[in-house]
Amino acid sequence: MDLDEVLKVLKARGLNLTPQRQEILRALLEGPPHQTAAEILQRVRRRFPSVSFDTVYRNLHLLQSLNLVSRTHFADGDTRYELCAGPEHHHHALCLGCGKAVDAAFCPMPYFRGLPDEEFTVTGHSFKLFGYCGNCRRGRGE
């Protein structure tokens, strides 16, 4: 997943390549994974000090609608964003001690066989694991 690749998608949709928009993408590419909107804003403001929250959110929403960014609600309540390549997806294991997230390879959907007696068309799903990472487990009993 590289910057030019993303820009190509945006251009294909006739979207303007503003400097702010590109800087938000750079923040997602070069910063740590799973950043909050505020963290992304802070990073973007290094180069463009006047960027507003509205701009960050507007672009994150846009990128989500293009399946270029995914949003996850973490354990501590805050919402974090990360780049994702197209329709692919992954899930997370969230540490209740330090709040960090680990990407998890497991996806439950292959095991799902449809709702037994309800008429319902499934278009998406969400799966999360909660627990304690090695560090935090040692910091507590056991």
Next chain:
Amino acid sequence: MDLDEVLKVLKARGLNLTPQRQEILRALLEGPPHQTAAEILQRVRRRFPSVSFDTVYRNLHLLQSLNLVSRTHFADGDTRYELCAGPEHHHHALCLGCGKAVDAAFCPMPYFRGLPDEEFTVTGHSFKLFGYCGNCRRGRGE
């Protein structure tokens, strides 16, 4: 799951059985499943018009900590609560059209075999399905 049963648990913990607390439980028992905090408050105020949001939230938190109430973040963003009997749990299919939730029997955890290469102790999980119920599917294409 009946009122006296819950009250027994509370008493066992030395918690006061205030009228407001009992009325919140009645709202959960007698009202529709998956109510928001505001809906619960509205129902409780029929009998106790001066109950505050603080009281509703405080009690919902308390009941969660006792595994008597579970909280779910629904598709439209609002948070809904329901009674649950002890450590048992279930998951939900959420309609993106009307916002309604259907309880789902499927739980993915029996199929989960641990994180491949990460040291992580799993203590909980979350699973949700998104899609369209029969009604809303008809109201759209297909």
Next chain:
DNA sequence: CTCCTGAATCGGAATGGTTCCAGTTTAGTA
């Protein structure tokens, strides 16, 4: 029954992440 005390409640203010908005700037095009 009355008294006492920690638990619980109340009303209203504060919080914080997100969204809205009116006015201004700008990317892309001809």
Next chain:
DNA sequence: TACTAAACTGGAACCATTCCGATTCAGGAG
């Protein structure tokens, strides 16, 4: 270079939830 739709800005608005100081009350001791 001029035009226009798209995008940006700054700050206000929103709204579910939390916080807080003052007040009331449930349950137990005497």
